[in-house]
Amino acid sequence: MKPKIFIDGEHGTTGLQIRTRLAGRTDLEVISIPEEERRNKDMRADYLRAADIAILCLPDDASREAVSLLHGHNDTRIIDTSTAHRIHADWAYGFAELEKAQRERIKSARLVANPGCYPTGAIALVRPLRDAGLLGSDHAISVNAVSGYTGGGKQMIAQMEDPNNPEHISANNFLYGTSLRHKHVPELQMHGRLEKRPVFSPSVGRFAQGMIVQVPLFLDQMQGKHSLKSIHEALTAHYAGQDIVRVVPLEESANAGRIDAEELAGTDGMKLYVFGTEGDGEVNLVAVLDNLGKGASGAAVQNMDLMLS
Ligand SMILES: NC(=O)C1=CN([C@@H]2O[C@H](COP(=O)(O)OP(=O)(O)OC[C@H]3O[C@@H](n4cnc5c(N)ncnc54)[C@H](OP(=O)(O)O)[C@@H]3O)[C@@H](O)[C@H]2O)C=CC1
Numbered sequence: 288m289k290p291k292i293f294i295d296g297e298h299g300t301t302g303l304q305i306r307t308r309l310a311g312r313t314d315l316e317v318i319s320i321p322e323e324e325r326r327n328k329d330m331r332a333d334y335l336r337a338a339d340i341a342i343l344c345l346p347d348d349a350s351r352e353a354v355s356l357l358h359g360h361n362d363t364r365i366i367d368t369s370t371a372h373r374i375h376a377d378w379a380y381g382f383a384e385l386e387k388a389q390r391e392r393i394k395s396a397r398l399v400a401n402p403g404c405y406p407t408g409a410i411a412l413v414r415p416l417r418d419a420g421l422l423g424s425d426h427a428i429s430v431n432a433v434s435g436y437t438g439g440g441k442q443m444i445a446q447m448e449d450p451n452n453p454e455h456i457s458a459n460n461f462l463y464g465t466s467l468r469h470k471h472v473p474e475l476q477m478h479g480r481l482e483k484r485p486v487f488s489p490s491v492g493r494f495a496q497g498m499i500v501q502v503p504l505f506l507d508q509m510q511g512k513h514s515l516k517s518i519h520e521a522l523t524a525h526y527a528g529q530d531i532v533r534v535v536p537l538e539e540s541a542n543a544g545r546i547d548a549e550e551l552a553g554t555d556g557m558k559l560y561v562f563g564t565e566g567d568g569e570v571n572l573v574a575v576l577d578n579l580g581k582g583a584s585g586a587a588v589q590n591m592d593l594m595l596s
């Protein structure tokens with residue numbers, strides 16, 4: 288029998304993208320709730336319980352509700368794309384490239400929390416350097432990022448695209464999360480293995496999909512003596528043998544000139560760059576991804592495939 292997949296929140300931004308990715312699949316059966324019933328709790332409960340894997344593409348509260356609807360129904364495995372369970376001890380963190388054991392953890396887990404889009408980029412840059420001992424646990428990290436506006440879901444898409452929306456946003460590029468208490472910070476801190484809360488400053492640009500996440504570092508604050516080359520080597524070693532995260536060769540980075548936030552829009556991969564000038568004291572680590580690709584829907588499908596393997 289083919290595994291049954293239910294996407295709770297199928298008609299939202301992340302859900303639709305997962306639906307599209309699964310459209311041509313003959314190895315599984317997507318069970319779909321009619322759009323007009325998407326908030327019908329009893330019907331959702333039936334679909335959730337009928338599924339082998341439920342992918343939750345809902346706001347945090349609705350995700351918690353979906354999990355409670357599955358209480359006692361342990362045959363359904365869950366992938367939650369919301370922020371609700373990303374630092375919960377019972378949930379496997381759905382970033383397969385996090386460390387060697389992560390793929391196996393996801394494969395065997397019943398509960399998988401898909402990472403946030405910004406943390407996907409930042410953790411991809413920081414965690415290998417923490418694990419390889421280049422960064423101490425008390426290292427102070429700053430993360431500056433820009434996302435396409437689909438990162439804000441249906442509501443922000445309408446605000447950015449519809450001039451008649453009562454909450455229309457006219458800015459082409461705006462900073463937010465200025466209290467430095469964005470909901471992604473705890474996840475970044477925990478899975479980045481950082482003692483100090485990172486400074487995280489997100490922003491949004493007038494483009495639909497894509498993202499740049501930057502982590503600048505001072506070499507004299509790192510553990511040991513480091514260079515662009517040794518940092519690049521540590522990242523390259525960490526991501527060897529997989530094909531989703533690409534560490535861009537130093538020479539290619541040096542010649543890159545401009546980095547386009549939309550570079551990987553519409554794809555499920557991620558590129559990591561090490562920028563700077565060899566011999567100087569600073570580097571800028573940069574991740575480029577699609578907020579809806581490796582940052583959300585692409586990662587959810589990757590996790591689903593691992594769970595089905
Ligand atoms: N967009 C992105 O780039 C990313 C999003 N995520 C996360 O994915 C999740 C979904 O986000 P996104 O797709 O952007 O959001 P959207 O607002 O685009 O979609 C959410 C969907 O959930 C439905 N919904 C809301 N409340 C309930 C409820 N109580 N019961 C059933 N359905 C409900 C909405 O229905 P209705 O149309 O009626 O409102 C809508 O279809 C969020 O937790 C978000 O943080 C994670 C990474 C990246």
Ligand SMILES: CC(=O)N[C@@H](CCC(=O)OP(=O)(O)O)C(=O)O
Pocket residue numbers: 368369370402403404405434435436437438439440443470489490491
């Ligand atoms: C541009 C924008 O608004 N982005 C969202 C994050 C999108 C995302 O990653 O969703 P999760 O919070 O579920 O991880 C935000 O900052 O709240």
